[in-house]
Amino acid sequence: MFNWIVSTIESLGVPGLGLLMLLENIIPPIPSELVIPLAGYLSAQGRFSPILAFLAATTGASLGALFWYWAGRRLGRDRLRAFATRRGRWIGFTIDDLTAAEAWFERHGGKIVFLGRMVPGIRTFVSIPAGIAGMPVTRFLLLTAAGSALWTGLLMTGGYVLKAKYDLLATWIDPISTAILGLVVLAWLWQVVRPRQKTRG
Template sequence: MLNWITNTISSLSYLGIGLLMFLENLFPPIPSELIMPLAGFTVARGQMQFIPAIAAGVLGTVIGALPWYYAGKILGTERLQQLADKYGKWISISSKDITKADRWFDRHGSKAVFFCRLVPGVRTLISLPAGISGMHFHSLGSQKEYAAV
């Protein structure tokens, strides 16, 4: 995996960083914890500029969150519950689990998105309940919510 990430960044430069960060948000096994440090190493060697490398990573990550966000927004709670009841046995999830998660997300969604975006693997999946709840893309919550944190 390390060689593939290194080769992608070397051959595609900023586009490679953006592409890898996009894919990392779709498929959790691709670790951004390798992508961005390698991008930083490339910057330190003088082969890339700092600001465009960061911008490519951020842009790739934001675009990568969109498919999961819109899947949640389009499918909605009821459809996901139906899918869980039909196929959830393969991943040990039921419609009851989705209902409990939905209630929890209604109470803690803004904080959950903020903190879960920092956790590898979870950062991919947190976009789904954000979409289901119709969370605004540009807001992570009010100042009042974070005062309690």
């Protein structure tokens, strides 16, 4: 998986980084914790501008979040819960994910839109209850972009500072990331084949 991410960024450059971050926020298995530090490392090597890489990653993450926001706003709670129950398991979007995201949003409101950008698992689906609740899109984008920018900046700085040591990390990052991907695939297969659960109220 590590090598695939490296080849994607190296072949597509900054737009490829933005694309990976957009996909990471729509379909969770692409980890930003691996993508963004790598972008910082490649920027330190002079492969591309760190500023452009930062802007591309932040923009891609924000657009990916906007996808789920509009899903929540256009489809509404009942239709999304019905979709999560019948078809959501095909894309890793379960009724439990939606219930958890709604609970987080009800408890924390706009704060979770900002802070959720930095929490794996939460950041993908926290946009949905914001859309369902009708949060103004401008406020949603500002909170999302701010949270994404902070998360991207922290991870890129880490990758940039590592520089030459990143090559050493790659020797163990690759098998670990491959193992994680394998677990994600197994979890997805389990969601697909297990018996459906009844919709919760």
